[in-house]
Amino acid sequence: MGQSSNLFELLQSGAAPKNLRMLVARGLAPLPPHQSLQLLVFLLSDTNPEIAADATRTLSSWDQEELAVQLNSDQCPESVLKHFAVPGTPGPLLQAIVTNPAATPEIIEILASFVPAGLLEIIADNRVRILQHPSILESIRRNPGITPQLRRIAQEIETEFFAGKKTEYAVAKPDEPVEQAEHSIVEELLALESDVPLDDFSLEGLPVDEQERQAELTKRLTTLSVRQKIKQALFGNREVRSILVRDTNKEVARSVLRSPKLTANEVESIAAMRSVSEDILRDIGSSREWIASYAVVHNLVRNPKTPPAISQRLIFRLQTRDLIMLARDRSVSDAVRHNANRTLNQRSATRSTR
Template sequence: MAPPIDISSLPGPAQKLVDPSAPPKLQELAARGVAPGLKPPAMLAVVVLLAKSERADVAATARATLAALPPPLLAGALASDLHPAVIDALARASEGKLDVLDKLVTMPRVDLETIEHLARTGTEAITELVATNEARLLAHPRLIELLYMNRATRMSTADRIVDLARRNGLELSGIPAFREAAAALEGELIPEASEEPTPDDVLFTETAALADALASPAPEDTHEASDEGAEAVKPKFKPLYKLIADMSISQKVRRAQLGSKEERLLLVRDRNRLVASAVARSPMLQEDDVNLITKNRNVSEEVLRILGSNAEWLKSYIIKRNLVENPKTPLSLSTRLIPLLRDADVRQLAKSKNVTAAIQEAARRHLDRKKQ
């Protein structure tokens, strides 16, 4: 957090303006950015302090002033060495003003939390500003994580900063599938930063828009069984499936972590293990998603292993049962879960033709042990 403004460091007139006992009308004027004799840095510090005033009207006026500073005051402030708390307040109030932010992010005393806020919440244009300072990204890898997980960050920029981390030996735990994302870039040509989005950026954005349009609050699988018993993509998801099919592995890995549940249910079936594994590590996964995935006998063993190693998902009885019944689940995991099932379900497993012989035998052994 940016250090608070030391009121005693302000000029005398500024200290009087922010004093709680100052006349309300005088504070109201100061909250509008009007205080003759004060230089822009001190005036802006006063406005920032008054934005937290206990006088509601004064605080509201000060916040409105920060969002629309008079041009002379803004210009004078941006040409000065501002206090970190002032930079932070101005940055948060100016998120649509690239010319202002461009100056703020390069100020010597800008606080790391201010940059993190912009990386986490910024628009495409703002994340481009943050991503240009590679020295700062390497010094504070959390910024790379926040930029990557911000859906507004361009795909080409996400590739560039992940590659930067990979080349410098960083491990980024804030990107759940970082290893998959980094591996997807090995041997790839990483595009240089550009003013205009690349074709991959456009594809990534179009896919996100279509996925959002198809999103449904109710869990629904993207596939259905054909007449021959094979899986086929449902008609309404075919346009999304086609866009995803045109993506690079790196793009798919990022969509797996940030996309909709419909995207995840398409991508978890991807033949590339990096993509499917990224789905299993996605922070966007919900219990309903995991229930559908663990039921599916066409997902990879690695996906089921990752999901079965997540204590959060194993709180669900249905997911535990799905994992045991799924023949793709690693045997060591399935047999470890059998004792956690109800006796009625274990008895059913012992004679079920829908599970492997190894699971049947493990279920029988468990029942025998309980009898003893």
């Protein structure tokens, strides 16, 4: 690591001798793939035409599957992503960049202007990023391959944005999955925390039978006001949270994710629920803390309600045995099965080159 880092610094400084630059440009330097790729992109603009030409030839000889793996890595440098974020780049490589969380809004804006409709849909699905960087929306509209459906989606986003509904999708930070803007009730109750009384809702007299108990508990919860539901979502028990996370009111449902009582096991269960909204699954998939759990990642990818941008970004995290099962699972979408097969092929190609 230290040797290759020093090599890169030497090349960047312009002090590297020609023979060393030539060695790297021809792919003969003993470097790991991700560092070799970064250096090759750097040498494309070398002042020596021979070295630049060698770097171009070496880069063009790279296996596309291996390139896709590198371009989807959250450690991939911006310079490499920018180099491939151009028209003419093969679709699988563009998809790897689009679904890479390390891709900057500026790179996504460039891609949105020319990628095919399937990738454009993934870009449009990330409302948070679009609302934070409206120029992406303009690029989507300029895309010559935009479909009528995507044009309608773009119009809906613009209407919501300029109508003042920005907070419906906004999140404060990537690892804080629940929006904070305009949630004064939630903030007020969280500030009180243990001092919040729960005596306005009773769990007494519930049936013993599980199904009947759920039905009766759901019935009682429907009688509560939004404020009371939020209070229960934050400080009620696990049974109450499992119902309120499916509430039609987004603020109520998302309050469950803010609960100080929420456990890791609950998050795993919620990630597998098909009855929760896409917003809940998007919030879980956007939390660094929660997707550190393999079980959460696995459940999100298998859940057909998970937004495509989330599932496609996380599918690379799955172990090979789970990818094989996923590729055969008819209960998931065609896109997920296709990506599972693609990832398996990439891994197979990577192993064969070692």
